[in-house]
Amino acid sequence: MLGRVSCRPSRVRNVLLFDFLAPTIRSHQYASASSRPANVDASLMSLQTRRNGGSLLNGLDSAIPDSDVTFFNESVLRLRRALNIRDVERVWACWSQLKDRNLLKLLGPQLQGYSLQLSKLCPRIAEASLMKQLKIIESMALYSAGRGAVTALVACMTAYLQAGNSRAVVDLFDSYLNELDESRGHPLPSDAPPAEDQGEEEVEDFTLEPSSDTSPKVSAHSTLLLALITAFAIDNAFHAALRAYLQFPRQLPRVLVKQFLSQFPDSSLRSTVESYVQRLHIVRYLSQPRLLTHRTSLLASNLDDTGLQKLYNQIIDGLRGEETYITVHPAELTEHTPVAVEETHWAAFLTAFLKCNRRDLGISLWNDMSKFGVKPTAVSWTALLDGYDRMKTPEDAERAWNVMIAQGTEPSAMTYRAIISAFFNAHEPAGAIRYFQLFQQWLSSGREVDKGDCIAVYNTVLHGLLINGRSEDAHALLQRLREKGPKPDIVSFNTVLQYHGRRGEFRHVSRVLDQISEDGLTGDVYTFSTVLSSLLKIGRTDATDLILNLMRKQSIEPNAAVFSAIIDHQVREGTEQGLNAGMELLRRMERSPEARPNDVTYTGILAGLHRQQWANATFAHECKRYILGRMKERGIRLNRTVYHILLKACLENPAPEGIQEAMGYYEEMVKKKVSLNYDTWYVLLRGVIGREAWDVADELVRDLKRQMTPRGSLENLVSRVRKRTAWKRRLGPNVYF
Numbered sequence: 057m058l059g060r061v062s063c064r065p066s067r068v069r070n071v072l073l074f075d076f077l078a079p080t081i082r083s084h085q086y087a088s089a090s091s092r093p094a095n096v097d098a099s100l101m102s103l104q105t106r107r108n109g110g111s112l113l114n115g116l117d118s119a120i121p122d123s124d125v126t127f128f129n130e131s132v133l134r135l136r137r138a139l140n141i142r143d144v145e146r147v148w149a150c151w152s153q154l155k156d157r158n159l160l161k162l163l164g165p166q167l168q169g170y171s172l173q174l175s176k177l178c179p180r181i182a183e184a185s186l187m188k189q190l191k192i193i194e195s196m197a198l199y200s201a202g203r204g205a206v207t208a209l210v211a212c213m214t215a216y217l218q219a220g221n222s223r224a225v226v227d228l229f230d231s232y233l234n235e236l237d238e239s240r241g242h243p244l245p246s247d248a249p250p251a252e253d254q255g256e257e258e259v260e261d262f263t264l265e266p267s268s269d270t271s272p273k274v275s276a277h278s279t280l281l282l283a284l285i286t287a288f289a290i291d292n293a294f295h296a297a298l299r300a301y302l303q304f305p306r307q308l309p310r311v312l313v314k315q316f317l318s319q320f321p322d323s324s325l326r327s328t329v330e331s332y333v334q335r336l337h338i339v340r341y342l343s344q345p346r347l348l349t350h351r352t353s354l355l356a357s358n359l360d361d362t363g364l365q366k367l368y369n370q371i372i373d374g375l376r377g378e379e380t381y382i383t384v385h386p387a388e389l390t391e392h393t394p395v396a397v398e399e400t401h402w403a404a405f406l407t408a409f410l411k412c413n414r415r416d417l418g419i420s421l422w423n424d425m426s427k428f429g430v431k432p433t434a435v436s437w438t439a440l441l442d443g444y445d446r447m448k449t450p451e452d453a454e455r456a457w458n459v460m461i462a463q464g465t466e467p468s469a470m471t472y473r474a475i476i477s478a479f480f481n482a483h484e485p486a487g488a489i490r491y492f493q494l495f496q497q498w499l500s501s502g503r504e505v506d507k508g509d510c511i512a513v514y515n516t517v518l519h520g521l522l523i524n525g526r527s528e529d530a531h532a533l534l535q536r537l538r539e540k541g542p543k544p545d546i547v548s549f550n551t552v553l554q555y556h557g558r559r560g561e562f563r564h565v566s567r568v569l570d571q572i573s574e575d576g577l578t579g580d581v582y583t584f585s586t587v588l589s590s591l592l593k594i595g596r597t598d599a600t601d602l603i604l605n606l607m608r609k610q611s612i613e614p615n616a617a618v619f620s621a622i623i624d625h626q627v628r629e630g631t632e633q634g635l636n637a638g639m640e641l642l643r644r645m646e647r648s649p650e651a652r653p654n655d656v657t658y659t660g661i662l663a664g665l666h667r668q669q670w671a672n673a674t675f676a677h678e679c680k681r682y683i684l685g686r687m688k689e690r691g692i693r694l695n696r697t698v699y700h701i702l703l704k705a706c707l708e709n710p711a712p713e714g715i716q717e718a719m720g721y722y723e724e725m726v727k728k729k730v731s732l733n734y735d736t737w738y739v740l741l742r743g744v745i746g747r748e749a750w751d752v753a754d755e756l757v758r759d760l761k762r763q764m765t766p767r768g769s770l771e772n773l774v775s776r777v778r779k780r781t782a783w784k785r786r787l788g789p790n791v792y793f
Contacts, residue, residue: 120162128159139173147177148192160199171197171205178211181218190215194228202235206277213283214319217290225287229300232280276304282316282329285336289328294379295392297332298339302394305340308333310767335381338370342382342395349404355769356408358742363769364408365417371397375428384428402430403439410443418443432460434468441474445481453478454487469509472498473516480520492517507542515548522555530555538575546572550582557586560593569606578610581618585625592633600640619645620657627664632672638664639679646686655692658683663705666717699725700739707743715749732763734770741773753777 131150138146154160163170178193179186190212197208209232216224281304288297313333317326341348355364374382375397383393402425409417418440425432437460444453457475460467467475472495479488495513499505514537521530534552537544549572556564565587572579579587584603591599603622607614619641626638638661645653662683670676687694694702699721706718722740725732737760744753757777760766766774 124157124159127157128154128162131159132163135170139170139177142177144177144189144192147174148196151196163203167200167203167205168207171200171208174200174208175211178208179215182215182221182224183219198228198231198235201232201277201280202239204277206280210279210283213280213287217283217286217320220290222287222290225283229276229280229284229287233276236276278306278308278312279316281306282308282313282333285332286316286320286325286329289325289332292328294332294335295381298336298381298394299391301336301339302343305336305343307337307340334370335374338374339381339395341367342371342397342401348401352404352408356411358769359412360769360772361409361412361414361417362772362775364405364412364414368405368417368421371401372424384430399430399433399435402432403435406436406439407442410440411446413447432463433465434471437465438468438471438474441471441478445474445478448478448482450478450482450484450487467498469495469505469513473509473513476513476520477516480516480524483524485520485524485526488517488520510542511545511548514542514544515551518548518551522551527555534571538571543575546577546580546583549577550580550586553583553586553590557590557593560590562590562594565590573610578612579606581621581625585622588622588626588637589629589634592631592637600637600644614651616645616651616654616657619651620653620660623657624660624664627661628667630668630670632670632675635665635670635676635679639682653686655687655698658687658692659698659701663701666702666705666714667708669709669711669713694724694730696725696730696733696736699730700735703736703739704743707739707747710747715744715747715752718743719752734764737764737766738770738773741770741777745773745776750777750780753780 131154135147135150135154138150151160154163174193174196177189178197179190182190193208194212197212200206201209209228213225213228216222216228281301284300285297288294288300313330317329320326341351351367352364355361355367371382374380375384381393381395383389383396386396386398389396402421406418406421409415409421422432422440425436437456440456441453444450444456453475457467460471472491475491476488476495479485479491492513499510514533518530518533521527521533530552534544534548537548549568553565553568556562556568569579569587572583584607587606588599588603591602596602604614607618612618623638623641626634626641628634642653642657642661645651645657662680665676665680665683702721703718706714706721708714709717718740725736737756740756741753741760744750744756754777757774760770760774
């Protein structure tokens with residue numbers, strides 16, 4: 057029987073776990089790494105050279121009698137022999153002897169090997185004639201799984217699933233959780249939480265906020281969790297699977313799901329489990345802070361409107377139907393609908409749809425909000441206005457604003473920022489200033505506004521005035537903020553610095569630097585890099601020295617991170633002066649014992665060189681050769697992550713050499729046998745499709761299909777390539793003219 061959840065996951069909003077309704081999954085906590093004895097040696101079969109010359113004890117414990125040391129070594133050898141000859145009863149006899157003398161705790165990482173061998177002894181199906189053998193293996197498998205070696209327990213669960221015995225799997229999972237509790241009290245040398253399964257197939261390049269709860273929760277193994285979900289699928293009990301999953305929400309990689317389900321001949325069961333997993337992933341997106349927002353932002357950045365629409369439709373499906381599991385009202389969470397779509401989620405989709413220029417999807421979303429009884433607040437209206445800002449349609453933004461006011465929704469400071477930005481970016485400053493005046497009237501009415509939101513509005517106005525050629529008004533506004541508030545932040549000053557720096561107007565740059573100092577602010581990387589660029593524009597050959605002196609004057613000691621950021625900014629400028637300055641800073645780093653360049657430094661410069669077309673191509677190629685040479689000298693190898701960065705940078709370069717260099721890196725990865733995963737193919741295909749390099753895309757798709765079956769967003773990209781190819785074939789030779 058699975059226990060109950062008694063502790064709410066930290067920083068998880070709008071997710072409800074019903075203790076009294078789900079008496080089958082209990083709360084568990086894992087021992088923190090810091091609680092492990094410092095004198096425990098975690099190496100495989102570490103030898104106690106101080107005792108008996110060559111003990112098989114995994115760890116050092118002077119309290120263990122010599123007789124037990126000898127017994128342990130002899131028993132382990134017998135255990136290995138029994139496993140090798142596949143004698144289950146002898147294996148159990150050896151195991152029981154170790155257990156009776158409380159010596160199992162001395163087994164460490166070698167449990168992984170024993171668990172693998174036990175899995176091969178496990179019956180493929182839980183038949184009555186084999187139950188005795190299965191029960192023997194279960195006991196050893198549970199102990200091993202509690203210490204991170206799960207292979208044997210997966211085999212036991214699979215045997216029960218093959219026989220349709222879902223209850224046995226649920227019971228085994230509960231026993232597994234109990235073992236995790238027990239292992240917490242008796243940490244082993246290998247007693248670290250099991251590593252997550254590899255093979256994540258969705259692009260989620262971000263880290264969630266750290267938990268404020270200092271006691272880490274137990275991490276159930278993904279394959280065991282998948283077996284539990286399969287058991288609930290056999291019983292057609294999705295909501296039971298949902299309650300279980302909410303305690304261990306994690307991405308279950310498609311590769312893992314496909315591999316696990318391949319053992320079961322019942323296609324209906326496979327389909328049901330895949331459906332469960334898909335819905336549970338939606339639950340994960342909605343239950344963890346910022347996760348869905350990040351996902352939609354990433355899809356929108358890649359202009360993957362197909363992936364966005366699919367994700368959105370999955371959430372809408374969860375709001376209706378017989379197995380509804382999502383609600384739109386956070387105050388109405390129930391046992392069957394324990395997660396809610398917050399307004400920030402609606403806003404995230406709206407922003408993403410408009411970023412992909414899919415007004416039709418935005419309209420559909422707005423209608424869905426009305427259909428489900430969700431009244432848009434300032435959050436949704438702000439997202440809509442930001443979308444119109446991106447599309448440079450201030451007239452649409454103004455119409456939306458008028459509807460919002462007519463419906464009685466009060467704008468927030470960020471809503472004002474959005475409408476002001478929409479007019480400024482469309483180069484209609486009169487409209488922007490009109491709304492800025494409304495904002496100031498709104499502020500003067502005594503409303504409490506977050507200081508950060510308030511200064512964001514003023515910074516938007518500063519930027520808007522400058523890009524519309526009204527620098528005097530911008531300086532007047534900045535001075536007014538300095539005198540009357542709200543006090544400008546470093547972003548305010550950097551906005552003005554950038555404007556004058558790009559024009560080489562160093563007199564104004566110097567004036568702004570003085571203001572920063574007078575207001576007691578400290579410049580950031582952007583500040584110093586902007587000043588460096590402006591010094592280079594006026595021909596100062598000592599620009600780098602001046603910047604370093606300025607940094608020291610503000611008590612900032614340049615380190616590798618600061619240097620790397622400034623170099624990256626200079627290279628991104630795309631000028632020969634900036635590249636020269638970046639290379640000079642790099643050589644200074646290489647000579648400095650306190651700020652040695654690292655792989656991030658070199659990778660950033662190399663990516664910057666690949667990202668754009670340089671007027672002085674010879675100098676750029678020399679810089680590339682220098683960077684690659686220094687990386688080789690320092691033993692910095694190109695791993696898969698670095699290759700992804702370089703591939704993306706090359707494919708962003710509009711020049712023909714961009715795709716040539718990208719394909720060069722691709723061929724290098726193949727030659728060096730660097731594993732090409734989902735992300736690799738996504739970066740490649742997304743880049744070549746964006747360049748409309750269809751012949752290259754066709755070749756890549758052929759290579760891809762020889763290695764894996766594309767799924768999800770990657771499958772969408774492959775489909776775009778195939779459709780384009782089919783279109784070319786229909787048109788025949790005319791497509792090329």
